[in-house]
Every structure is written in C-alpha cells, then in structure tokens.
Amino acid sequence: MDTKKLINALSKTKLASRYFSNVSTETKNKILENISENLKTYKDKIIKENKKDIFYAEKKHLSSALIDRLRLTDKSIEDMISSLKEIESLPDPVGTVISEWTRPSGIRIQKVRVPIGVICMIYESRPNVTIDSTALCIKSGNAVILRGGSEAINSNRVLVKVIKKALKDAGLSTDLVQFIDSPKREIIYKIIKLDNFIDLVIPRGGEKMIKDIRRHSTVPVLSHGKGLCHTYIDKDADIDMAIKVSYNAKVQRPGVCNAMETLLVHRDIANKVLPELSKMYKRAGVELRGCPQTQKILPFVKKATEKDWSTEYLDLILSIKIVNSTEEAIKHINKYGSGHSEAIITENQKEAEKFIKYVDASAVFHNASTRLHDGGVFGLGSEIGISTQKLHARGTMGLNELTTTKYIVYGTGQIRT
C-alpha cells in the first residue's frame, strides 16, 4: 500500500466519519446486530481463513502462546457475538449533556459529548480485537482504521468483510471501517504521522510496541498501560482478609495487568500473615522472592533483587518486601509502581486515607483486590483497556473515553463588549 493510496483511503474514512458522528443510536445498534448475524452466517468461512493464519504461524514456529491467541473457534466467535450484544445494550454516550448553564448575558451554554472522529487501532495477534474495537468505535459514533498483526491477516480480512457487509446492509458507507491490508511494519509509521486524517491512535500490544508508537506518532495516542501493582498489608489489617485478598490478587489470573506483582507487608504483622500465605502460594505454584527481612520469616524464599521491584512478571512469581510504615509502602509504590492499581488492607481508617491520598495511581483499593479494576466489574460495560496516563482517560476506559466534548452556545444576538 503506497502513501498515495493510503491517504486516499483515509480521506474517504474521514469524510464518512462526519456524517456518522450524528447517526441515531438505532442505526448504530443495527450495524452491531448485522455484524452478529454475519458472524453466525460466515462462521465456517471465518474459521477456514483463520486456519491459514494458524498454518503459516506454525510453519514460522511462532510461540504456542501466540498461536493460541490467534486461533478462532466456535467458542471465540460466540464470545465476539456476546460482546457485540453487550455493547448494543450500553447507553449511547453521544449527545449526552454533561453540563448546562445560563450566563447573566442570557447565553445558554451546553457541554455535550460528541464522537472523537477517526480512531486508528493498531494491535497484534488476537483477531477478536477487530470485532470488539470496531463495535466500541461504532457505538461511540467513530470511524475506525484497523491495523492488525500480520500473522492474523487472513482472519482479519474476512472479519472486515463481515463488518463491511453489516455497514452496507444498514445503509452506511463501508469507508467507515478501513482495513490496512498490508503485512509490512513500515506502514504503521506512515499511518501515525497522518494527523490530518486520524484523531486518535489506540495501540494494543506489548510495552515496546506501545512505547515505539508513542515516540513516533504525531496523532494523539491513548494506550493501555503496564501494570506493576502492589498490595500493602498494614499492621492493622484483618488477617483473614489480608490473606484472602493477597492470594486472589496474585493467583486468580496472573498474566493480566491488574494482577499483583509485589506484596508489601508491615513488619508488625509479617509473622502473622506470611507463613500461612506462603503455604497457599506454594500450593498454587507461585515462586516467591523476598527482601532480607522476608527471608528471615520464610527462609526458603529466594532473595529479591533491585530488578524484581520493577518487574511486571505477568506470571506466578511474587516479590515480597517488609516495610516499617504506610509511608514506606507509599514511597516504594510511587517509586516502582506503574500507576495502575494499588491496594491497602487495613482496618485503620487513618492509614487507609493516607494511602488513598498519597499513592499516585489510576485506581486505589481499600480492602479489595486489585483484580477488580475492570470495566465490567466497575459496571461500565465493556472496556478498551486501562489507561495509566493522566490525560484524557485514567483507569478503565469504555465508550465515554472514545468521545470528546463540544460547547454549544445558544444566544439571541449577544456580542463581546
């Protein structure tokens, strides 16, 4: 795909997005319904195309984890459909009046939610992102440019056909969803410089890929952040609760961003929680690494190095540090944490308040597991990720975060004097 062809495609998408920003909720839901229907109708075709990607991936000896993420089954297509149904059922953010007031001069001001415009998704192997992201963008009134991983190109091609048919059958321009049908990496660097045609880039993938896009993009970037999450067990913690929550935060699903990577324990309670907790972790296959004080209580534990405190394991590994105070816990978190999700377990309101106030993160939990940081759990419906940046969106991101605002001012001839 040469630059001229790319610009031509994107300018069509931009144009289509103008009209689409004001289509009714009914029409947008109709598109989502059509996609669901088409996924059912073309299920066999989709799985056949996906098999080509699997074949090439195996031939190239890609990792089994990657091949697993790449594979589409009856079940994964059903999951796409239920995700579509869920997004359909969510309220449409577009047109919501956030605030409204009248000034002494008589002008009435409304601040309303409007779509961002054209959103570019850059993602890796999982083909379901093609459907999920498109559904979120459509429901929030945005056009979308899709650039999936080269290893999923056959799957994505057929999924985009399914989407385009759904648009056409709803009477809308197929330019609203633009698929970048090129396996070459260089195309990404061209796209993220086209700020005249794209309003927002959302990269989903590894930390390195996201950093790279941030560094080169002239289009604003909104991204899912790395999660180096802590749980701090205060001296006044309920011991049973501390054990239950710390176990859950590490073990329930260790490979995700809101799982705990480091456990901080107040020295006055360490002897009461660590022996029992370490037994449970051991049974679950968790490898423990500890500071020298931890090693005194749990002699079998490997020494944690400086590198451990700043590592997002995403695995059944946990580093443990004993601290002298809530202040020390906060300091450790603000130094090594990624600003994602942080928890304190305590019955002491004063310590809890201190932790909540001074920990710099997108979400702070008092007596609850960091694993709860999730759009679904929070009751926001679907999410496109959890932002650890501070501008535009922080924490779990859903439909609202795919919108911007517009001031509408109603006057009767008012001027500036």
Add this chain to the structure above:
Amino acid sequence: MDTKKLINALSKTKLASRYFSNVSTETKNKILENISENLKTYKDKIIKENKKDIFYAEKKHLSSALIDRLRLTDKSIEDMISSLKEIESLPDPVGTVISEWTRPSGIRIQKVRVPIGVICMIYESRPNVTIDSTALCIKSGNAVILRGGSEAINSNRVLVKVIKKALKDAGLSTDLVQFIDSPKREIIYKIIKLDNFIDLVIPRGGEKMIKDIRRHSTVPVLSHGKGLCHTYIDKDADIDMAIKVSYNAKVQRPGVCNAMETLLVHRDIANKVLPELSKMYKRAGVELRGCPQTQKILPFVKKATEKDWSTEYLDLILSIKIVNSTEEAIKHINKYGSGHSEAIITENQKEAEKFIKYVDASAVFHNASTRLHDGGVFGLGSEIGISTQKLHARGTMGLNELTTTKYIVYGTGQIRT
C-alpha cells in the same frame, strides 16, 4: 544548565509535588495571597529588572509589538494581582467527587479529581504568564516548571523570587516552582523528553513553536490552538443581529484566536447584509477580500485567493464567501476551519441544528459572537487557553483541565472470582 543539573532540579520538583497534591485549599490560597503581597512590596524592583529586558530588546531591535508584550507597568502588576485574587476565589477542583456508585458485590467506587502532578509551562515574551500560570497550577495542586522567553529572563527571574518567597512564607518547599534559568533554546528539547519527571507540557506562543514542541515531546502536550473562526449568515437570519454579531466578531479585538477570519453569507441574504456591513467594516479600517460573487455585490473588494480561506489573519482583514446552503457553509468550515469557534446566525431552528451537529469545532454558537468563547465569559473563571485538540480538554481550559482523576474503591474484602 547541563542535563545532570536539570534532572536534579526536576526530581526535586517531582518529589515536592507528591506532598503538594494533598495540601488544603487554605494553604494554596495563602500562597496566592503571599504572591499578591510580594508583588506589591517588590513592585519597583520588578519594574527595574523589566527595564533591563526592555533595554536589551530595544538594542536587538525586536519588534515594537514584542516589546509591548514584554513591558511591565504599575497597571500590568495590578492586573496580575487581580488575576491572583480571581483564582483565589474559584472553587478548588481537587477532591471533587465526579461520580460515585456501589456495585452489587458491595464495593463502593468514587471517581475523584486529583492534580496532574508536575506541569511544564513553555512560553514567550509576556512575563505575566509567569504569575498567571503559576497561580493556576498552584490552585489545582500541581508543581510547575517555568521556561519563559529568553528576552524576558530578568523579569522572570525576579518574579520567580517573589513566588519562591511566597511558598517559603507559607511553609512549603520552594522546589514546587522550578525556573529554568537558561536563555538557550536547546534546553527546551531536553526538558520535553524528561517524561519521568514531567506529567504535562503546556506551550504558549506561536503556531510554529507549539507544532515543534508537539513533534519532539515525549511528555503529553496540551496547547492553545490556532483560531480560524467563521460566522455564517443564513438566509433566515435576523438582518440587524447578523450585522451586529458579524461586526463584533471581526472588529472588537481582531488579534485574538476567537475573532472571525472568514464570513460566510447565504446567497439569498447577501444583498441585504453585505452593503451595510461592508460600510461599517470600512469605517473600522477592515480590509475585505471576497469570492467572485461577493465582488459582484461589493465591486471595490479585492479577490480572495485559496490562501485566504486558510489564513488566520489576527488582523483587520476579512475574507467573505457567498454560499448556496448551510451544507456548503459546513463543508467550507470543516475544510478550512481550525476547530475553534464557529457561529451561525439564523432564526431557522432546523438550519441551526444542522450547523451545530455537523460543524466539527470546540464551540459552536447560534446567534452569538465567536468572541464569547472565553473562560471568563463562560463563567469558568480564569483560563489557560482554548484547546482545539480533542483529547483531555476541548475549548476553553481552566482549573478542571489541570486535573486528572483517580478511582477510589472501598471494599470489605472483595476479590475477583
């Protein structure tokens, strides 16, 4: 200032910002009061230092407009003080609960406003920005790094002394406000790569400077946008109102971003408004440039070129285009406009609604002057600028836009299952 010294200074500021994010409204107001007092006490000293900058600026034959922006007088110091008083009187955004709800599991979720952290202001000649920006950052709980124009370095140095004394007298760390005391431009390119220490860069100045910072910064950038604003007089406009508002939008203060640059007039009403309006513009010294149809009605008007439609004159120059419909006006605005402020004058609700919906801008005015797009006029108190970007803040930006959010989750031992 070498890189090591710079990083050392910024890391102190970052550290100071942690504590400052939770100081009371009273303390923050006390700092603002202290600055006001110090401005009064050291007025003569400030004006003396400013005279050095003026002397060098004149010696270097800088433009009289720049020297004018650079000059501090009794009046400009009084203006700084009243701006400080205004910011003092505004509600503190920090700690505001934006939303709060409880989930079936029993967790209670709050979304609260918190400071962004460390904000870096990069600006040009006007030394009052040193005081105004610092005041806005302090009131919103942020630390601030100031990098003013090299031509204002003596003025800024003394103003920063005034600020640091105010911080010290309120019992706070003087590291909260960091002045980059270097006239070299290269330092800017070092600063905007230090994303470990700075959370947000706000450039204020020319379009080229802002674009340059956007292109090189690895820190998120929030900037005041260019204003290529239109007023569209619909065929169903109230003629007197159309003339009054269009005159105001161009003439009241032509050098600012929310002034009108292009007037669009429906062909059916052009004969009724243009002759009278052009007389008024002529009396005010406005140079008119028109499309061929405009020239038929106003034969003395110079021809507008393609370049005129995309020029932000910031001067007593106006381009005029006659259009066949609201649709054509919208198309022109979405092609040439900068997404700042756009107005329609009409008594026809349907045309107004169409314009409001399909014009892509931070603020859309129905029967009112684009000049009204201003934090003060909107009742938001002070503003740090008007954003034409779509992420984080769009339109006039005040204290709220210098904050981010944090989820606080209160549980009783809830875990993810």
